[in-house]
Amino acid sequence: MRNGRLLLSFLFISLISFFCTSKLVLADPVLVGYWGYNEYLDLYPEEKALTNTLKETVRGEPVPLAIKQTKPIKISFVYPGEQSSDYWQRNIVALESRLKALNIQYELTPVSTRLNVDFKEQSRSLHKAIEQKSDYLIFTLNTTRHRKFIEHVLQNPETKIILQNITTPVKAWHGSQPLLYVGFDHVIGTKLLANYFQHRFPEHANYGMLYYSYGYLSTARGDVFVQSMDSDKYTLTSSFYTEATEESAYAATQDILKDNPDIDFIYSSSTDIALGAIDAINDNKNTKTVINGWGGGSLELKAIENGELDVTVMRMTDDTGIAMAEAIKLDLENKPVATVYSGEFELVTSDTSEETLNTLKQRAFRYSGVEH
Known part of the structure; x- marks a missing residue:
């Protein structure tokens, strides 16, 4: 019932004609109609x-x-x-x-x-x-x-x-x-996370995908990640479009864990999604599944410092x-x-030292303030 209400709510609120929550989303991993960031710069040297x-x-x-x-x-x-x-x-x-x-x-x-x-x-x-x-x-x-x-x-x-x-x-x-x-650049940030997970799980891993809501961000952050992971080594067991909220991510994560309680990691496409996934992981008393953030804002960094989040790609x-x-x-x-x-990224993990993290905060938040 809860998933049904989530789906109906999303269809009503977003007014998007696509189905927006599904087990195993199959989507085009290419940003059709766009120049990639480095592609564009290489194509136009003056730019x-x-x-x-x-x-x-x-x-x-x-x-x-x-x-x-x-x-x-x-x-x-x-x-x-x-x-x-x-x-x-x-x-x-x-x-x-x-x-x-x-x-x-x-x-x-x-x-x-x-x-x-x-x-x-x-x-x-x-x-x-x-x-x-x-x-x-x-x-x-x-x-x-x-x-x-x-x-x-x-x-x-x-x-x-x-x-x-x-x-x-x-x-x-x-x-x-x-x-x-x-x-x-969403692709650059996503590939940094893909590289992290490939090193974290060098042999094999089962993972779940929490997409953003249907649109450009889900393609750039979600589909690009799936495309970057060798399907012979890394198995995408389930995936969901969310409403890009903590609540929808919580519900989707609960479903992922119900079907696969021993899943190795769940990829989150945004801060709100990561926070919802963390809550679901904690409520299931799951200490095995790795969760990432995307963006490295204050809440994500706090979650890393508290040992609730394993990795994020931090924007300056x-x-x-x-x-x-x-x-x-x-x-x-x-x-x-x-x-x-x-702008520039830095990968931050649970192993990043306090000194390094403070230096990154000073650099990333030089106008908006470390304690914002």
Whole structure:
């Protein structure tokens, strides 16, 4: 009954016509219609040079805007903040802190929504940004609906769009790309985790998959992981699309453990999913199954320190807020802006020393604060 209610709830809330919770999901592991991050940079050397320059700028100290503004710029930031991960909140802090350090006058309108649920709210916010003639709109891309929103904005030359949490340019938009794709490349991060599990279980392992909700993130973080694991050595015993919430991940993990209580590890596609899986593991008094995080925010790092989480791929989180501010500065100065930027990762495990972890926190949260 509980799984039935979960499925019906998800179908109703997300309004997606696909089945969204299933045993053994079979999905195309290729990001169809997108250039891979490194693929794009290798294909366009001039873009690679711009991206490398932006990386150096992000690492460096802020250099104030070289022109005089006649009025503050308007920035609309529509983001999926209704989740346990602190990535988006930190992003805003880092963005504003860097804008101030660059002496850029701005007015920021943030709108927090649920990624694959609040489509009407997202639509209203996007249209409002256009009506108010926002200079910059920061949004994300995970579903077909998001893509339609973005294509509508791309047709409006007065508002420039920055796509957050995606670093793979859309092939169909060639010639009319957003100002910037910015985030931490999901494929790079996922392959770091795949490499960890291959070393952790060198001979063989059975594992379960907890996908994000149906869309781009599930393909980039979930299917890429499955594709990266040798199917002759690593057996995917069961997989579920979740609602990208702790509750849905908890229910799915309970089902995985019921069918295979001795499973070696369960791959989690996000912070909320990892936290739900941890709760289910604890409730089953399971001390064998390995759980990963994805992103390395405050809650994940605390779980690692408490011995509840085994590994995560930690984003140097503030990089992307800084990169967006620097891209806006370049645009205001009429200088070329890199099309794509990915921040840096570090693999953190239960064996990472306290000293190393504190150093990584200082680096990752240099604007948003270690104790945020």
